[in-house]
Amino acid sequence: MFDSLQERLGSVFDKLKRRGALSEADVTAALREVRVALLEADVALPVVKDFVEKVKTDAVGQDVLKSVTPGQMVVKIVNDHLAEMLGSDHVALNLQVTPPAVIMMVGLQGSGKTTSTAKISKRLTEKDRKKVLMTSLDVQRPAAQQQLAILGAQIGVRTLNIVPGEQPVAIAKRAVQTGALEGFDVVMLDTAGRLAIDEQLMVEVASVRDAAKPAEILLVADAMTGQDAVTVADTFNQKVGLTGIVMTRMDGDARGGAALSMRAVTGCPIKLMGVGEKLEELEDFHPSRVASRILGM
Amino acid sequence: FTKKKLDDESIEELEDLLITSDLGVATAAKLTSNLAKTRFNKDIEPREVSEALAADIQAILDPVAKPLEIDRTKSPHIILMVGVNGSGKTTTIGKLATHYKAQDLKVVLAAGDTFRAAAVEQLQIWGDRTGCEVVAKETGADAAGLAYEAIERARAQQADVVLIDTAGRLHNKSDLMAELQKVIRVIRKLDENAPHDTVLVLDATTGQNALSQVGTFKELIEISGLIVTKLDGSARGGILVALAEKFGLPVHAIGVGETANDLRPFTAKDFSRSLMGLENASD
Ligand SMILES: Nc1nc2c(ncn2[C@@H]2O[C@H](COP(=O)(O)OP(=O)(O)OP(=O)(O)O)[C@@H](O)[C@H]2O)c(=O)[nH]1
Ligand SMILES: Nc1nc2c(ncn2[C@@H]2O[C@H](COP(=O)(O)OP(=O)(O)OP(=O)(O)O)[C@@H](O)[C@H]2O)c(=O)[nH]1
Ligand SMILES: [K+]
Ligand SMILES: [Mg+2]
Numbered sequence: 028m029f030d031s032l033q034e035r036l037g038s039v040f041d042k043l044k045r046r047g048a049l050s051e052a053d054v055t056a057a058l059r060e061v062r063v064a065l066l067e068a069d070v071a072l073p074v075v076k077d078f079v080e081k082v083k084t085d086a087v088g089q090d091v092l093k094s095v096t097p098g099q100m101v102v103k104i105v106n107d108h109l110a111e112m113l114g115s116d117h118v119a120l121n122l123q124v125t126p127p128a129v130i131m132m133v134g135l136q137g138s139g140k141t142t143s144t145a146k147i148s149k150r151l152t153e154k155d156r157k158k159v160l161m162t163s164l165d166v167q168r169p170a171a172q173q174q175l176a177i178l179g180a181q182i183g184v185r186t187l188n189i190v191p192g193e194q195p196v197a198i199a200k201r202a203v204q205t206g207a208l209e210g211f212d213v214v215m216l217d218t219a220g221r222l223a224i225d226e227q228l229m230v231e232v233a234s235v236r237d238a239a240k241p242a243e244i245l246l247v248a249d250a251m252t253g254q255d256a257v258t259v260a261d262t263f264n265q266k267v268g269l270t271g272i273v274m275t276r277m278d279g280d281a282r283g284g285a286a287l288s289m290r291a292v293t294g295c296p297i298k299l300m301g302v303g304e305k306l307e308e309l310e311d312f313h314p315s316r317v318a319s320r321i322l323g324m
Numbered sequence: 325f326t327k328k329k330l331d332d333e334s335i336e337e338l339e340d341l342l343i344t345s346d347l348g349v350a351t352a353a354k355l356t357s358n359l360a361k362t363r364f365n366k367d368i369e370p371r372e373v374s375e376a377l378a379a380d381i382q383a384i385l386d387p388v389a390k391p392l393e394i395d396r397t398k399s400p401h402i403i404l405m406v407g408v409n410g411s412g413k414t415t416t417i418g419k420l421a422t423h424y425k426a427q428d429l430k431v432v433l434a435a436g437d438t439f440r441a442a443a444v445e446q447l448q449i450w451g452d453r454t455g456c457e458v459v460a461k462e463t464g465a466d467a468a469g470l471a472y473e474a475i476e477r478a479r480a481q482q483a484d485v486v487l488i489d490t491a492g493r494l495h496n497k498s499d500l501m502a503e504l505q506k507v508i509r510v511i512r513k514l515d516e517n518a519p520h521d522t523v524l525v526l527d528a529t530t531g532q533n534a535l536s537q538v539g540t541f542k543e544l545i546e547i548s549g550l551i552v553t554k555l556d557g558s559a560r561g562g563i564l565v566a567l568a569e570k571f572g573l574p575v576h577a578i579g580v581g582e583t584a585n586d587l588r589p590f591t592a593k594d595f596s597r598s599l600m601g602l603e604n605a606s607d
């Protein structure tokens with residue numbers, strides 16, 4: 028469906044005579060194609076604009092004779108910048124606090140918080156030999172607490188017992204207390220999905236944070252997210268303060284530009300990605316692979 | 325407002341506005357170049373520009389705005405709900421059930437998501453809330469068999485509508501799409517015209533990947549219409565305009581919240597005006 032950026036740029040440069048160095052006009056022509064490629068990959072417009080400016084500064088004046096084709100050179104510059112913006116190294120979860128380390132999951136409705144809570148818990152239990160307690164603070168969605176309890180049973184991770192009618196802040200406090208008393212290393216807090224513009228629920232999640240003092244606050248976001256990614260990431264970051272991002276549904280065919288948008292507006296590392304519905308389908312985030320994917324290469 | 329010449333700069337601003345609403349580069353460019361053709365360099369108020377664009381968008385959307393009507397002679401009218409993970413299928417079934425019950429229709433819900441943890445329990449709660457019978461089996465059961473049984477059960481009770489929930493699946497997973505094809509094959513043993521509607525539930529937060537979602541679902545299981553959820557959020561759902569242009573599939577309704585009554589008819593005029601930041605007559 029999408030031409031690869033390489034082909035697109037090739038056609039731009041075919042029209043140009045080979046010169047010693049890339050002129051501003053050459054670069055501008057090429058970057059129009061980059062702009063379209065990024066927008067089609069759902070990178071948010073303000074982020075695209077910034078990105079294109081940066082690449083332009085870098086590309087003007089570069090010696091194209093050294094490269095096989097000017098198109099390839101621009102693709103390389105673009106790719107390198109993208110990977111750098113996505114974060115050059117994998118950033119691990121921060122558990123270096125007095126136990127229990129609290130990890131709080133936040134995000135829009137249906138983004139994959141509950142599933143990711145179970146995936147992270149499974150990994151921490153099996154790979155890192157941590158003792159994990161999972162807790163659902165979702166008193167909103169029908170059967171949400173049950174969903175986490177069932178997942179807990181599937182992976183052999185304890186979930187905090189459900190007390191009907193108990194509200195999120197109280198549940199969070201009980202979870203942290205239980206975690207401390209019973210020697211858990213990690214307490215996972217799964218929260219209800221909420222819209223960034225829902226003032227009341229954003230205040231609620233901030234109160235949970237104040238009560239539980241999490242070491243990690245992870246925004247769980249769908250890789251298929253469109254232009255709204257900047258609003259979502261920026262609002263959650265301002266109202267709750269994020270420490271990282273989990274991109275879910277990377278097993279789809281979306282080009283995943285939302286990852287770049289969210290990283291750019293929050294400065295938070297993308298720590299993990301979901302690559303399936305099964306609980307072992309969680310991977311570390313690989314910036315360079317995602318950069319190529321955004322560019323459709 | 326003062327009049328201003330419609331120049332390259334103002335056209336670019338308009339195009340940007342459309343892009344940030346997820347209409348996509350191609351649709352945004354087409355709409356703005358249409359506008360430029362007729363009004364370039366003419367003095368025009370900003371409001372007039374927005375009104376003109378809203379009218380052009382409405383013209384694209386008008387033909388697809390069609391409610392999901394129940395044919396009482398079908399008894400039961402069988403509706404299959406499909407879509408990618410987490411888009412809002414189960415919740416939308418709860419909302420539709422509420423809507424049809426209010427029309428005095430007898431509704432049966434089929435818990436066809438036999439995969440996800442607590443999917444059955446979730447639908448069961450919607451059944452309790454709406455007073456509809458839920459036909460369900462244990463997690464791991466065969467989804468096609470469950471759908472078959474739900475239709476038999478609905479027939480026995482002379483129900484008017486069966487709403488079949490399915491597990492979320494990404495369109496690029498061929499095994500999961502084949503499973504959906506099997507559900508359709510099996511229920512056709514009971515009624516060769518079933519499902520009478522196959523509704524793809526789409527999250528308004530989705531960007532350009534919606535084109536791929538709709539294209540693949542349509543190709544593999546003949547989608548008959550769309551319902552767009554989560555329009556109560558900050559996402560504008562502009563991808564609907566690109567979808568209408570490309571596929572022309574009916575848009576039946578929009579979801580604007582998590583409760584039973586948060587389903588609204590899709591109105592081309594209201595949607596177009598709110599995309600352009602214009603107030604609606606109903607506001
Ligand atoms: N394909 C795929 N599906 C996923 C992934 N992560 C989660 N899901 C699915 O997405 C759907 C929603 O996941 P949940 O974990 O319930 O989402 P949530 O954010 O907790 O939803 P709410 O609590 O309602 O806000 C389920 O069908 C999951 O199986 C992923 O990485 N890939
Ligand atoms: N704000 C808002 N939330 C919605 C809307 N529709 C559904 N939701 C929420 O989105 C989340 C996912 O909804 P579900 O109905 O479980 O989605 P699903 O498509 O059945 O998910 P899977 O079965 O896991 O694929 C839930 O938290 C719902 O409450 C809507 O129109 N607006
Ligand atoms: K909206
Ligand atoms: Mg959840």
Ligand SMILES: [Mg+2]
Pocket residue numbers: 413414415437443489490491492
């Ligand atoms: Mg469901």
